[in-house]
Amino acid sequence: MSHQTSGNELDALLNKMKSAVSPVRGILRELHEKFLPTLDGKVADYIPELAKADPRWFGISIVTRHGQFVEVGDFRQMFTIQSISKPFVFGLALEDHGRDDVMRRVGVEPTGEAFNAIVLDESSNRPFNPMVNSGAIATADLIKGRDFPERVSRMIAMFGRYCGRQVHLDNTVFMSERLTGHRNRAIGHLMLNFGMVGERIEDSLELYFQQCSIQVNCHDLAVMGATLANGGVNPITGERAIEARYVKDLLSVMLTCGMYDYAGEWAYRVGIPAKSGVGGGIVAVLPGVAGIGIFSPALDPKGNSVRGLKVCEELSTRFGLHAFESTPGAESLLAELQPSSR
Amino acid sequence: MAKIISVHSFRGGTGKSNVTANLAVIIAKLGHRVAIVDTDIQSPGVHVLFQLDPKRARYTLNDYLWGLARIEQAAYDVTETVIADPDGSSARLFVVPSSVDSGAIGRILNEGYDVGLLNDGFQELIRDLRLDYLFIDTHPGVNEETLLSIAVSDVLLLVMRPDNQDFQGTAVTAELARRLNVKEMLMIVNKVPGGMDRQALREKVTQLYEAEVAGVLPFNEEIVNVASSAIFSNRYSEHPFTRGLLAIADRLKA
Numbered sequence: 334m335s336h337q338t339s340g341n342e343l344d345a346l347l348n349k350m351k352s353a354v355s356p357v358r359g360i361l362r363e364l365h366e367k368f369l370p371t372l373d374g375k376v377a378d379y380i381p382e383l384a385k386a387d388p389r390w391f392g393i394s395i396v397t398r399h400g401q402f403v404e405v406g407d408f409r410q411m412f413t414i415q416s417i418s419k420p421f422v423f424g425l426a427l428e429d430h431g432r433d434d435v436m437r438r439v440g441v442e443p444t445g446e447a448f449n450a451i452v453l454d455e456s457s458n459r460p461f462n463p464m465v466n467s468g469a470i471a472t473a474d475l476i477k478g479r480d481f482p483e484r485v486s487r488m489i490a491m492f493g494r495y496c497g498r499q500v501h502l503d504n505t506v507f508m509s510e511r512l513t514g515h516r517n518r519a520i521g522h523l524m525l526n527f528g529m530v531g532e533r534i535e536d537s538l539e540l541y542f543q544q545c546s547i548q549v550n551c552h553d554l555a556v557m558g559a560t561l562a563n564g565g566v567n568p569i570t571g572e573r574a575i576e577a578r579y580v581k582d583l584l585s586v587m588l589t590c591g592m593y594d595y596a597g598e599w600a601y602r603v604g605i606p607a608k609s610g611v612g613g614g615i616v617a618v619l620p621g622v623a624g625i626g627i628f629s630p631a632l633d634p635k636g637n638s639v640r641g642l643k644v645c646e647e648l649s650t651r652f653g654l655h656a657f658e659s660t661p662g663a664e665s666l667l668a669e670l671q672p673s674s675r
Numbered sequence: 676m677a678k679i680i681s682v683h684s685f686r687g688g689t690g691k692s693n694v695t696a697n698l699a700v701i702i703a704k705l706g707h708r709v710a711i712v713d714t715d716i717q718s719p720g721v722h723v724l725f726q727l728d729p730k731r732a733r734y735t736l737n738d739y740l741w742g743l744a745r746i747e748q749a750a751y752d753v754t755e756t757v758i759a760d761p762d763g764s765s766a767r768l769f770v771v772p773s774s775v776d777s778g779a780i781g782r783i784l785n786e787g788y789d790v791g792l793l794n795d796g797f798q799e800l801i802r803d804l805r806l807d808y809l810f811i812d813t814h815p816g817v818n819e820e821t822l823l824s825i826a827v828s829d830v831l832l833l834v835m836r837p838d839n840q841d842f843q844g845t846a847v848t849a850e851l852a853r854r855l856n857v858k859e860m861l862m863i864v865n866k867v868p869g870g871m872d873r874q875a876l877r878e879k880v881t882q883l884y885e886a887e888v889a890g891v892l893p894f895n896e897e898i899v900n901v902a903s904s905a906i907f908s909n910r911y912s913e914h915p916f917t918r919g920l921l922a923i924a925d926r927l928k929a
Contacts, residue, residue, distance in 0.1 A: 346819075346822065347822065347851070347854055347855055349790070349819075350790070350819070350822045350823050350825075350826040350855060351826055351855065351856075352791075353790050353791040353793075353794050353823055353826070353827075354794050354823065354826045354827040358791055358794065358795070359798070362795060403791070404791075405791070
């Protein structure tokens with residue numbers, strides 16, 4: 334072991350201890366305790382596998398751009414990433430084709446429609462944005478590769494870079510998604526009809542069902558968020574997950590379109606780029622500061638985690654994390670994570 | 676605000692648990708509410724000094740870390756065991772033992788636990804038992820419990836013997852403590868042989884670690900009579916060892 338490596342490992346260990354005693358841990362515990370009794374909402378049940386989730390599960394994780402992390406509750410519980418995969422695959426599509434080409438296939442316009450609406454922009458035939466299912470299928474179709482297996486492995490490898498570990502699919506969820514994905518197939522074929530996707534749409538749908546079935550926990554989500562907060566470099570591994578110039582593309586569609594048809598109110602009230610999934614996860618990004626991962630599978634009627642929304646809303650209010658806050662508070666959150674200021 | 680005091684030594688056999696227990700008793704006797712947490716999960720021991728049988732203790736620190744109990748449920752009031760006439764005094768002393776069951780020790784070493792929970796436990800204990808002082812007795816050497824205890828403490832007491840292995844090892848701990856931004860680090864040199872120049876030793880340690888020496892305690896034979904089963908300062912109240920501890924307790928209260 335080189336001195337460099339052991340130094341980094343020691344730093345990581347010391348950071349872990351500093352995080353464990355930081356005041357932010359106390360705040361996360363308080364939020365966890367406060368919202369734990371909230372039993373509103375319903376676990377997604379459109380496929381039987383998702384309905385097996387325990388509505389009591391609840392974890393919160395914050396990872397800073399320096400790689401410090403604070404986490405409470407069921408932060409190790411695995412679940413499927415679902416729609417949270419969408420902005421990240423959008424990022425890979427941007428790297429593969431550049432902004433202009435991607436924009437010809439999918440817009441960046443928020444839609445008031447539900448995430449699974451079968452609607453395209455009438456003037457351009459494009460899906461409105463990459464966060465609704467139609468747009469996500471169109472972006473999945475853009476992922477390059479010599480053949481289908483290579484496209485899939487590039488997508489999986491990308492999530493591995495964001496998470497800082499090898500990621501795996503939940504096969505049962507994947508099989509259920511593809512067996513019951515009639516609506517998504519219909520969306521794919523509608524786009525095929527308009528020439529917005531190519532003949533490989535069947536493969537692309539498979540790719541889309543696979544990306545939704547990736548297993549993560551709320552620590553992973555926070556690391557993914559922290560990677561975006563850190564200009565595209567995973568702060569734990571130091572590996573680049575996405576070209577720096579595209580980070581803002583992801584964050585702006587997350588801010589405007591990330592929370593299904595609650596996106597407008599979200600941008601207004603909370604003002605943090607975020608993406609939710611029907612597995613119960615939410616990833617939120619405080620640019621230049623930290624990533625937040627929350628997991629609680631009980632969803633509101635729009636498909637967002639009930640407790641996840643509450644935690645984000647309270648963190649945003651308490652620390653002044655809204656993107657357009659007159660006195661930005663994200664730095665104060667970072668300061669609270671650094672016990673050196675004690 | 677309660678004061679958190681971690682007591683650590685790089686190697687075993689420095690008399691760390693004995694120093695911890697005596698300091699806690701001395702401070703409690705002054706009318707304070709004090710607790711000792713034994714975070715030495717691998718080789719627990721501080722309970723012995725209070726005649727607390729952890730086999731009969733329903734809950735231990737291990738149960739708290741596994742989520743089977745609140746930490747207050749693992750806190751045992753030992754005031755009457757060590758303070759002669761606690762009535763009418765606000766003095767209280769609690770001990771949170773670690774399990775001495777080999778299965779429980781094995782399980783926690785094997786499975787690990789979320790080290791953040793240990794900090795949560797300290798905070799809960801301070802709040803729920805309305806503590807003035809929390810002493811943390813740590814495992815010798817460097818491990819996660821130790822590092823966390825150092826990171827959370829207001830005062831770190833480093834106990835060492837006057838020998839070369841302790842001198843070197845303590846330097847490692849002192850460096851880690853500085854990197855963890857410990858607020859205050861005090862050195863205690865224990866088991867100092869009678870013939871040794873205590874003033875020279877004090878100066879050497881001060882210079883070596885750039886830290887204040889809170890006490891240079893004599894090696895004492897009487898402690899063998901107590902045989903780790905009672906509080907030394909209670910039985911030998913005028914002994915130089917006890918007087919040294921009283922001075923350290925005064926320093927901790929400052």
